[in-house]
Every structure is written in C-alpha cells, then in structure tokens.
Amino acid sequence: MALEKIVQVSGRGVPVPGDDIDTDRIIPARFMKCVTFDGLGDYVFYDVRKNEDGTERRHPLNDERYAGATILISGNNFGCGSSREHAPQAISKAGFKAVVAQGFAEIFFGNSTQLGMPCVSVGSDELDTLREAVEADPQLEITIDLEKKEVHFGDRSVPCEIREGARQVLVNGKWDPIQDLLDAAPRVDAVAASLPYMSGR
Amino acid sequence: MGKSLFEKVWEAHAVRELPNGQTQLLIGTHLIHEVTSPQAFGMLRERGLPVRFPDRTFATVDHIVPTNELQEPYSDPLAQAMIEELRKNCAENEVRFFDTTTGMQGIVHIVGPEQGITQPGTTIACGDSHTSTHGAFGAIAFGIGTSQVRDVLATQTMALNKLKVRRINVDGQLSPGVYAKDVILHIIRTLGVNGGTGFAYEYAGEVFDNFTMEERMTVCNMSIEGGARVGYVNPDETTFEYLKGRPYAPKGADWDAAVERWKSFASDPDCEYDDVVNIRAGDIAPTVTWGINPGQAIFIDQPIPEVAQGHTASERASIAEALEHMKFEGGTPIKGTKVDVAFLGSCTNGRLSDLKEVARYLEGRKVASGIKAICVPGSQAVARIAEELGLDKVFREAGFEWRGAGCSMCLAMNPDKLVGDQLCASSSNRNFKGRQGSVTGRTILMSPLMVAAAAVTGEVSDAREVFGILEPVGA
C-alpha cells in the first residue's frame, strides 16, 4: 500500500496554549471504552471544551473563528502521560493534520508520526509569534514545510525541528513501517532463534 | 569499554537497521490488555495478517474491570463489550489470556512479574505507558501505541530509535518512613516531567541494591512520569531470588543457564553513560504532589509553592493553573489539607509488600469518619495471598473497602471515580486534571503508608507522626 508523501502541510491553525498538556486532557479515559478509533474525534479535549451538563465552555476549539483549522498549536511537552494512541487518533479524527508545539512527549510523537500526522517543534519565542499571528487573524494560512524545516505564516517563516528519522519517513511516504517490518521475517526468525528465552530453551 | 544493559539488550534484539535509520527491534515478550489491543487486532484482520508468535503474547484485563462487581455481565455494557472482545481476539489468535476466572488476572504490570514472564535481558512491549515497570528486572520495556501493538502482533518487532542512557545513583540510606514512591517522586521533581525525554533511566546505587523487587518496580513504573520511556535496574541476586519457582520462570538445568545469561546482561562497571545524576538518599523525605503533574511535588513539611516562585513565565502559568485546579493557596502548608478519598492500589503500589506494610501500621486504627477508603489489590494473586495472611480483615476492620483486582481509581474507566471536586490521597502515579474521573477532582500522589495516614486522620499527614515511626537513634 503506497502511503502519501507528507512534505508540506497547509491549513489554518488553532492555538491550545499551555505546557504539559497530557493525554488524559486530550482524550479523557472514559471515552476510551471502545473497540475502534472511529468517532473519537468528537471527544478530543472534551473536558476542557464542555461543561458537565454538555454545554460548551470557552475554549479555542469551540471558537467559531477557528472552525475548520487543521493545525493544532500548543506549548511544551505536548502529549505527555499515557501511551494511548487514542490521543493522536482523536486529534487526527477531529480533522487535524499536524501539531506545532515547543516540544512533544516521546510516545505521543512516535504514535503521531506512525499516523502520518507530523509533530514539529519551534522555539518558545517563535511559538508566541505564531500563536499571536493566528489569534490576530484566524484565517491566516500556515504551511509546515518538512523539506526546509520551516513553518510559514503570512509573510513570515520560522525554523522548526523534527527528529530526522521521523521527517524522512513522512516525506518519503514511509510513516507506517509495517511493510518494512514484515519484509524482514526471515531475519526475525534468525534473531529469535538466537535468544534462548524465545526459542523455548 | 564496557556496555550498559540497555546497549547489550538492544544489540541482542536488533534485527536490522531500517531505511529511515530506526532499528527494527525484536520484542521478546508482548503484554496486552483490553483498552489498547482491540483496534490493533482489528487492523490485523483488515490486512489479513496472523499473530506471528502467539506464544510470546500474554493478555490480561485490568482497566475496565469493576472491582466491586465480580459477576458478568457487568452493569456497564461498554466494559462488558471490551472484555468479550479481548476474549474473542485471544481465542481466535491462540493468545494466552489470564481471564478473570483463572485466578491470575490483574493489572498487566503486576501479572507479568508475578507469573515470572518478566525476565532479565529481554525486550518487553505493552500498549501502556507504565510498561517501564518491567525494567525492574533488567529488561528493556517499552510503552507503545496501538499501531505498534499491531506491529508487534504481526511481526514480533517494532521500529524504534535508540535511547541514550542516564544513570541515576541513589546512595546512602533512606530514613524510616521514606519509601520507593518517595524516591521516584523526588527524582521526577528533581529532573522534571520531561527531563527524561530521549533517555532510558538506569537506577543504581546503594538504595536500589537494597531494594526488594517490588520497590524497584515502584520506581521503574513511574519513569515515564519523568519523560523516560524506559527505566531499569541491573539484575542481581534479588532479581533471581524473586523469579525462582514462578510459573513461567525457567526450571531445572535451564534455570542455572538462564541465571548465567541474565547476569551477563548487567551493565559493565566500566561502561560510559550519556549522563549521570547523583542523589543522596538522606535528602529524601515523604513526598506528596500539590499540583497537576507528578513533578509538582514537595516534602510533606514544605509549603505549597507560590506563583512567584516560577522561574519562567510558563512555569508561573503552570503553577497558577495547578493552584487553581487544586483549590490551594500558594505558601500554605499541604499538611492538614482535608481529604475525601483514600485510594490504595494501582500498578505503582498495589503489590503485596505495599499492602503488608500498610496493614502493619493500620492494625487497630480506624479510617476517619466521612472518608471513603478503598484498598484494591493489583492482582487476584495479590488478593489471595493477602487474604491468606488476614490482611483483608485488617483493612476491613479499619474501615477500608476491600476490593477485587484491577486498575480501579487510578483512572476513570470503571465505576471507581471521584465525584465533584473531591480530594483523593492516592498511591497511584498520575495526578492529571480529570485523571480519577471527575473533571474537577483532585489527586495527591503519595506512598501507600501516607495514604493510610491520610485515611486515618482525614487530612494530608506525615505518616511518621501518625504511626510513631521514629528517626533511628543518632540520625
């Protein structure tokens, strides 16, 4: 199955400010009682978007000015906490194509990459500039360029970082490694046979 | 130059370098549970792929099981659907399932070690971030997402970036009343909640040499709360002693060979680390969290931080956010804060030694009126042995509810949840907003004995004072 080569991601942004936004915040555990990921998009950031009676709270994701945004902008250590892929899945199923933040928790970053949803890091001052620009003009078009490692918005651009291995799999359309992993089956058997605990000895 | 355990295990399990520079790593042991596996089995079905090494995968059910309702169907139809889905997936793919009727069910990170499945020198993966727990045995254990669960089921391998290794030495002696939980909370507080990003933590030093396996597990469990995906302790006699005779441990002549092999994986004395951190055991006091991440922690006799104490604007913002959520005032003592719920359990502190230690002090005491106190053994085996020892009676007589095995109030996927802005003294590992099931609910992480102290007094207390634990003479 050929995967899309993700070289550039363009769209409007929505800022969800704050550091250490954890996976429980992104998708509260009670919505993980499911056997498929379908429908998870409805519950992304649920507890900060909704009151207990289901009415909407003030939150950028409820703000009409940002409706249709496909790039999520947040703070440092985004996605910390649990390994639940439900978190990037919920973000992706809610229509997001990329996340820009100051930094990412490791498991979240890996899970997102494997879904073809780039997570790029920008410095804290540049992040403020980007966020302020989007707040001033929610229609602003943002482009994440994984070739040049830059984020363009309006007439500005700031450098962004992404782990080289992740960048490569995205731009080469190899972000889902399953085929590569399957291809090595004979070598897997050989390594397994060399390990007594695996070969049942 | 010598090699660290991490490097040795990595090299032994490396299948090849992938075109993108990642390593395809063989995963020796795969643990699964009901929350993160159904979608992975679904992906396998979609592609028509079988489970490649079914006998290297072990399943249990923990997150959604109600701990006060033993009969199926469960009153929550979603929970019932999830347990049935796991049962079906395991049966279809010939995966061993420690179902609720086997007497072996429990929290995945408690079951693996107690069955002897978790062994030194192995690679382990599980769709759960606290998989780092298994590193206590000198294994390299990764928490993974569901797509990687799919990869491991289909290929018994996954694509990974090699980690750097930070050695954390904790030398000296812990004071009485200071536990493994305090050690890890102190480490996270010192190095930060994302200080471990990109690292495997190797825990070492006198304190770890003297720790039991269960204490080592408590520390390794919370590595991820410090940003480190992997945490481990080098295997030694304590490790082998623990494993001997366990159901899945090697037997007879295989045992001796296994011990020799396991020893060879321990870090060489002359290996170089990417970073070394030294911590003095004597500096650590009973530690409690005051905020909304596990790094927001203080010693029991310290005041809650004030916003102005943040070094940067973002630190000040996060202190302010935490104080607002916790309904705390900066600069005031945390000791004496009224609690509503006391939760003893979870994969961090739901093991037999945790229950024993608490029971030792709880005997003859009573939970303060108005406090809901629950004790949830981490596995059916823990519950059974605890009951044989009569610990259940001690807990019941003190006013604790004695429950069945599961994750319970560690997270909100079963009926055990906080209500409104209840404050919970909890032996679990996460104090994120909403973690325990109420958006406004509040969590204070602490050691099991500190949970017991809070239960007995009805407020955040110093267990050493409540239970008369004295400093050793001359200290």
Ligand code: SF4
């Ligand atoms: S006890 Fe808590 S942290 Fe451990 S596996 Fe269960 S939910 Fe996760």
